[in-house]
Amino acid sequence: MATPFLQVDNLTKSFGDLVLFENISFGIAEGQRIGLIAKNGTGKTTLLNILSGKESYDSGSIVFRRDLKVAYLEQDPNYPADITVLEACFRSGTEVTEVIAEYERVMASGNHEHLDAILQKMEILKAWDYEQRAKQILSQLKINNFDQKISELSGGQLKRVALANVLITEPELIILDEPTNHLDLDMTEWLEEYLQRSRLSLLMVTHDRYFLDRVCSEIIEIDQKQIFQYKGNYSYFLEKREDRMSTQNAEIDRANNLLRKELDWMRRQPQARGTKAKARIDAFYDLEKKAQQLRDAGNVRLEMKGSYIGNKIFEAKHVYKSFGDLKILEDFNYVFARYEKLGVVGNNGTGKSTFIKMLMGEVPPDKGEFDIGETVNFGYYSQDGLKFNEEMKVIDVVQDIAEVIDLGNGNRLTASQFLQHFLFAPEKQHNFVYKLSGGEKRRLYLCTVLIKNPNFLVLDEPTNDLDIMTLNILEEYLQSFKGCVIVVSHDRYFMDKVVDHLLAFSGNAKIKDFPGNYTQYREWKEIQDLLAKETEQTAKPKDEKPKAETKKTEEKRKLSFKEKREFEELDALIPKLEEEKTQLEIEMSSGTLSNDDLLKKSARISELIDDIDEKTLRWMELSEWI
Template identity: 70%
Template sequence: MSPILQVENLTKSFGDLVLFENISFGLAEGQRVGLIAKNGSGKSTLLNILSGKEGYDEGKISFRRDLRVGYLEQSPSYPEELTVLEACFHHGNTTVDLIKDYEHCMETEGHPGLDELLVRMDHEKAWDYEQKAKQILSQLKIRDFDQQVKHLSGGQLKRVALANTLITEPDLLILDEPTNHLDLDMTEWLEEYLRRTNLTLLMVTHDRYFLDRVCSEIIEIDNRTIYSYKGNYSYYLEKRQERIDAKTVEVERANNLYRTELEWMRRMPQARGHKARYREEAFYELEKVAKQRFHDANVKLDVKASYIGNKIFEADHLCKAFGDLKILDDFSYIFARYEKMGIVGNNGTGKSTFIKILMGLVKPDSGTLDIGETVRFGYYSQDGLQFNEQMKVIDVVQDIAEVIELGNGRRLTASQFLQHFLFTPETQHSYVYKLSGGERRRLYLCTVLMRNPNFLVLDEPTNDLDIVTLQVLEEYLQGFKGCVIVVSHDRYFMDKVVDHLLVFNGGGDIRDFPGNYTQYREWKEVKARHDKEQQAVAKPQAAAKPARTRQDEKRRMSFKERREFEQLEKEIAELEAEKKAVEEALCSGTLSVDELTEKSKRLPQLTDLIDEKTMRWLELSELE
């Protein structure tokens, strides 16, 4: 693989804050690299430097000659009056600049330099630029090319910017949080697109499934230093822990030796010979190692939720529409105590509107919503990030509460609570305006949790949060003694946190799925295969689509079907346990050849049985 980018001894600081110091790394053709660091460590700054949008203090950056670079910013912006198609010609890239040169040449008398421009237009395939833009926009489900940018949602704007980046077929693609604001279908489309192409990739993302499936190498910025791991995200986690464990042992050993050497230094020996001077110099080097500090990211936040009664909320016959766009269509639901619900669906299907109706911020067109008296909401919204820029971080949290109760007489001060969310004492006494976008999101999350809610409503909580913070939040939500509703496009996060999904299909069609996101995707694939097989064998016939009915109007289960339903639950659990045991045995490396053959044959049988019984269980669950 030939090198296309080399970074040597790069240093960047803002005043007293040093983001990274003397870091060096390179990219070779075809490499797919994920960049990981805590919020505020300089991920976006590094990408801005590489794209030429920001300067640096020291170091050297070398690109291969004629390298075409595409850069997707974390928060792209365009002039509001532009149409979608015009936006694809707005941000400068070599092809767009060439088209502009060609148009200028044609408007100039004598057409100076036309022959050279025609050759370059052919070489760059610039004649097809507009058609290519429309094709990629269509793949990204943007089909109104004349719609003005100001009318686009955050997800649509991100897709326009993504199309703008992909059109030129860059040699090096730099992506800053590409999955932010993208719905799940678009995230999976992009994942598959990147896996099919041969381009070189450098990417910052918090989406761990995306990172695992797309990247083959991880670069981490930690404590101003860069570390490289030749493997995917799962491999990185394993090797990073090994590095931290080894470093911890080294620091502990240095501390033990430091105490001995400190005592020698304090005695101030009179004879300062060569050996003494050497020992003194070694002492100062040892001191640097011994005084290193590590912030343990694996903290456990066990905050006591306030008491919540049996009655949570009951939605009855809710309807909501914006013109012809139906959001809720005769929706009824009774929320259970300690329930953890995930909400998924494409952008524009009404997920955020449903949350706002629940929070009393939007009124339904009809129907009632009855919320229990003991419910105390903690609401993390997409647009709720508002702080006094001149306040210190610690003051923002202390304005809400000086301490937070953990239960059993334990409590955390505001400062200790902030440290759980990776705000160092130094950062706590910094002003809000100095925080990065991800750090602001983390602070906003702290202000929500500090109020001791018993019902958390989190609307896209994973956007702009780093992976370390997500791990802290996941652990917190798993042990949270209250109710949770999460709207998120982060598949890994949903799998970790929720018990079941409310799937928004659009047009007021909302279905309850009893499982996490991965199980839902697997079920959809099984269902799609099943439907395709049914269509292939069925005789073509025109049949009216049965009208959707309310749950209480459906046919109820017979006694025999009820017994079958209960038996299926037991059988599916037993089959899944057997499947897990078989998979573990196959990975153990201890099986004989005969056992290996037997279990290899059994595994696909178990998968088919689980799929078959799950389909029947879902059919019966519709009658429950």
């Protein structure tokens, strides 16, 4: 039987009148990898914060196995602004970082009384390799300036530093809140493989469904303040959730039929209000409440009329753009077709968002132009477009744009009905914006873009912070959208469902126009990379020597944490060995030693000379890297 790592029993959490979840129970055993799914605002992040001890709860119990090593990646991590990236990796408060800090204190104090015990503990915990491990993982996450101040990092870079901090501590149980946010496709796939190879137990919130499918073997869903558990990956969850919703819809029909009969009885207002009548009235209200809950939990589908769009959409003509030595576009030409759905992919920093901003007129090209058709009506969802008045109510934000939304075919929705399609229940619509979660604000922003009835949607990272339910609604909407779409996204599942071809940015103004979805592009790219590698190996002479540049690169490296400690120890040890050698030489020339003593001390001097030569050579080697 698997070892229990965590057991949660009858956990309840509320904020005032809002109950997030009530009497939920679940456990995590050794080796389990669980994905947590729920709508935004229903308690995913709150639950993770409770488990990490950052949030209180109303009732219930949470029990971790004694001495369990747990690491938590927050959605919005914080570090002191004045420390460096590498220093942030030594602030995790784990046993390893604490013993390193203790070693530093002892070395600085000069009192080496307990040094042997500390060194032994560092060997057991592999603390000597900690810095090198940190640098390797930071490099994989495209953080290469280890001395950069935290205050100088973007939000995405900070999240990646926090992720590295979690991974290098080598915990037994890892809790991750949206780990793939701000990761480009290569980094996401690296993390996916890393977690698949590791023996970690895992509880994770993510909207990346391919990531969820490949990493997690179980799903926990929070719905209607309760949890539902599925012993399978995301694909299995979809199948079984559909079964659950079908059963629930049948319950809705039965509840509504019964409700109509009971409502008719209630309207007749029977004169006798005896015990049986009162019990029936109470049962009516319970039934009404249940039917309402079931209706609110049902799936939604949104179809909107797209305004007319002509044959001319936009044409990019000989466009150039660069920032210093960084080239984004170079003599770029493109004619966008009517009803085209284009995906833009590539690693961070290759120019995807700049391309979008040039199309929208926010960033001017260095040369060339974007010629936009007269009938084009853009709906632009940008990464930094969340600019609400936090003191407004949700319903007012939408009503300021339109009181009534025309869906076409004579169908119309009020602002309130439109918000319900995007999972804002009537009571949530009268909340102030500042009370919404990050994902709910993103969802509201999406509503404000779609409500303007655009015929050309430009979506820059729309999947960040949106829950899976909202993504499903958005995907269905975009698939049936009677207009043009450009999507910049790292969400592979989303891209596969929405776009019909790609522009793949690979940096230095290299752009591949690929006819297909993301999965087809990755398969093509893997074949191209393999062919290129085989060609390179065939063309490379067998006796070719390593380039001088490799040596040059090596010479520029810095000492690792372990090497720094070794250098400090050699610096202190070599003078002591020299002193011992000098003392032995004095004793041997005194003329007072017996033959046996002379032989022993002579042998010791010989050992010392070899030892000093070896350690001095190593000291000189290390000193070159300082």
